[in-house]
Amino acid sequence: MNPHSFINRKKQVSHSRRGAAAPQVTSSSNRPSTQVSLAQKQYSANHGKPTRSAHQGQSVLRLNSAEQDTLLRQRALVEAQHGNHAEAITIFSELITRNPSNANHYSNRGLVYFQSGQLAAAIADYNRAIELNPRLDSAYNNRANYYAAQGQFLEAILDYDIALDLNPANVRAWINQGITFRELEMYARALESFELALCLGKLEGHIYAERGRTYHLRGDWNCAMGDYQRALEKLSQTGDTVLPSSTRLRLQVEAWLNELLHPLR
Known part of the structure; x- marks a missing residue:
């Protein structure tokens, strides 16, 4: 790939269009316990000694x-x-x-x-x-998202490439690279990135959504409709549908599908 071919094709894009899968961070679904202070206060009424629950709380403090x-x-x-x-x-x-x-x-x-x-x-x-x-692939992915949001697509593509060289299994980098290629109207390269992302078996709802949008913009409406429907099906199957990011993506896919079905509205 010749990076200089991107220099004259820059255009502004909001970072909100990077998609729900864009950011990269190790996540956790569990809140830390907030009951330690209560455990400390539980004492035996007869002996004035901490109860078993209080000992558990003190072990957390250690x-x-x-x-x-x-x-x-x-x-x-x-x-x-x-x-x-x-x-x-x-x-x-x-x-x-x-x-x-x-x-x-x-x-x-x-x-x-x-x-x-x-x-x-x-x-x-x-x-x-x-x-x-220098080998933290998630940092390159996140920095690439920043560059893409600023319309600095050359820098973004280079950082995505580094992230994927360091970790070819970084599904978020594949998705984000595909979105950036799509912003440059390089639809074939975008589809290639999304197809490689699908091979990893993760975030499939997000990938189908972005690949569907790519087909849509390229004029492959039947392929787009199929991917939009697959995206909605996958997103409804995941356990994080209550999260704002997943809700936003689902609403976005529904809007794209409605745009495809009713282009004159």
């Missing part, structure tokens, strides 16, 4: 540094997942203070900055993450 970091990271990810960006940034900042050489914390905080529209802070964190760990 977590080592790595375990505390894990709980903090899980909490930050849950806050970010629910749109509580300020709280998530505060927690990631605490993690960075505790572990200033951890590239993952910078990449994750950069992602939350990006999602909250603080783009200068986001790119600074992505660059720092890559400086600390």
Whole structure:
């Protein structure tokens, strides 16, 4: 691939069009326990000694540094997942203070900055993450999303390529690369990226949605309709349909399908 062929084809695109699968972060569906302080207060009325439940609470308080970091990271990810960006940034900042050489914390905080529209802070964190760990494929994927949102498609494509060289199983990078090729109207390359992503067996609802949109824009309406319907079926089968990102994607696919079925409305 000749990267210079992209230089004169830049056009502005909102980062909101990167799709629900765009950001890359290790997620957790469980909130840390909030009952430790209650356990500490449970004492035996007869002996004045902590009950078994209180001992359990005290054992939680004796977590080592790595375990505390894990709980903090899980909490930050849950806050970010629910749109509580300020709280998530505060927690990631605490993690960075505790572990200033951890590239993952910078990449994750950069992602939350990006999602909250603080783009200068986001790119600074992505660059720092890559400086600390040049082999962190998720940081390249996230930085590529930033470049694509700024219309810097050459830089985006190069970062997606690096992410995929480091980790060919990075399904999000394949999806995002396909979206970027589509923005450049390079539909064949976009379809190739989506087909490779499908081989990984993950995020299939997202992939069918984006591939369907690519067929739609290319004029292959039958293929587009099939992919839109597959996307809606897959999205309805997943367990995260209550999350805002999945809801937005489902509504987007429904809008695309309606546009395809009723082009004159």
